[in-house]
Amino acid sequence: MKNFMNLFRKEVKELLSKQLIVSLLLMMGMFYFIGQMTKKEAARAAAAQKISVFDRDKSDLSGRLLAGLQAMNFKIEAVTAATTEAAVNAVRETDTSLLIVIPQGFGDSMTRLEAQPVETYSFLRNFSVMGARTSAIVRAVLEAINKVLSDETLKARIPEISPDRLKNPIKSKDFVIIKSRIAEGSASAVAGFVTSQTVMIPVILMMIILYSSQMVISAIAMEKQNKTLETLLTVPISRTSIVSAKMLASGLVGLLSAVIYMIGFRSYMSGFTGDMAQMPGVSQVVQKLGLTLNANALIILGASLFFAILCALAMATILGVLAEDFRSAQSLIMPMLILIMIPYFVSMFADVKTMSFPIKLFILANPFSHPFLAMQNIFLENYRAVALGVLYMAVFFGIMVYIAGRIFSTDKVLTMKLRWGKKKVVL
């Protein structure tokens, strides 16, 4: 144990280099900065939208239309100009991104129920995601205009019935069922809420597994590159302890790196998604449907993640032996990356249950699929599938550790090298 701890401390010290700490902090700072910037932009986009209106009609109806738009959270800036061209030029100098031109005779036409086009001028000043919101504003304004005008017309012609009842004669009462639980709410809202709450989990999972694997491959490759592995293998410490000290240290540093990375990433993502806890109504429905991760669920998910990390570390140990130096270690992460990316995308875009048997088998044979699927299975109370996944990963880990142990106990730790088409023998 003393020798194990001695080696473990050395591994952590080597992995937790100043360069790693500085790069992680820089990355976190960068994510935070971009997140804050995006948040500000999003807040600006969510606030009352300022639109310029050149009202050439000046009728009662156009007046009521503008009042209606104001009531629908649009900030109206009236433009005074002689011509439409002059109005466009005037708005061009401001920061408003939309000009609505209400034509002359608009009120009269509408009274006769004759369609007369309203002109819209969108000022595209940048092409960022937030900048492209102008088209959404145009749509929202036109919808609002149509609503105001149709409501006005319906109220005038059929005053005894509310316009809303006329336009939507059927109302629905939506229920969502998950297993034995039922709650009133919209399926799309519930699915959207759950997705928004759990979207980070596969990302976190992928980052932790990748970071840990990268660490352990690099740790072994660095020993080879610095010509320290041979000396280490001759000191009085069991080969199992060498393998496990490297795996444990890499797992811990990988976890730490992933956590720091994810804090930054979450702050970045919150700029886009906002605070999910503020979604009204939906959270109660989600609670009622049992779609929240309680302590037990988190423990099960944690166990699944833990075994996935162990599998990754054991596989990475074997891959690390194949590396000749640090540079070749970088390319050896590729097989791990592919194995992790497949379930990552499958969990996001497809349902394993509906896949054909060979594909399903291929997905389930990949140990990294199980933590990705565990989340959905926990929500669906399919604990047996989660348990079987954990069991499979435990067996897989055992086999990998056995192989890694065999490699470290034989010449292979020194003679195994990945040389495409060549076989190297050390004399």
Place this chain on the structure above:
Amino acid sequence: MGMILNVDGLKKSYGAVEAVKGISFQVGQGEIFALIGPNGAGKTTTLRIVATLLTITQGTISLLGHDLRKNPEKFRENISYLPEEAGAYRNFKGRDYLKFMANFYAGTPDAAAAYVKRAEEIAGLGDRLASKVGTYSKGMVRKLLLARALMTRPALAILDEPTSGLDVINSLEVREIIKRYAREGISVLLSSHNMLEIEFLSDRVALIDKGLILDSGTPQELKSKYQAPNLENVFRSALR
């Protein structure tokens, strides 16, 4: 002189390639025993097997009565190995590297401190031990590694080309250190291309070629037997 290392009928194959074809030798306590031979003769393979890095294909090796195959960990407690192309952890300070290595052998912190103190004397790097290994010259690294190999006073020090990459002055110092520690009771198994070095250091020499020991004896015995002025000529005559 009691023999502490016994190598008997050692064979090593890599697939179809037979690198060592059945060699036997012994090393006595406090003796410096050298393997000399050309590249690919099987010197490094033999040293790596004795250092527990490579597995034995056939034959037996025992050190102080411990069989290498049956008890490699006990074997490792009594050896130290200096590979030809060895390095130290570049991000470690010289002294921290020595402490890290000493902790594997020492039972107590005091024993570890004593090992480090001895290593500091052997290395002779002074204040530079407070610098990171990454800033050392090749010669400084070699001295640090030699100090690491000898600081625990192992029963057997396995030194592969101990003066590799060192200049003349540093080589002389290193040879003196090895001689001194052998006189104090450490046995040394070494290999070198440098026949002059071998002649200066070794008590006994084995001439090895193509995985076989051609001859062995003290440098004086071999020179007399082959009527050669030095070991280089001895080796050339033995090859014929």
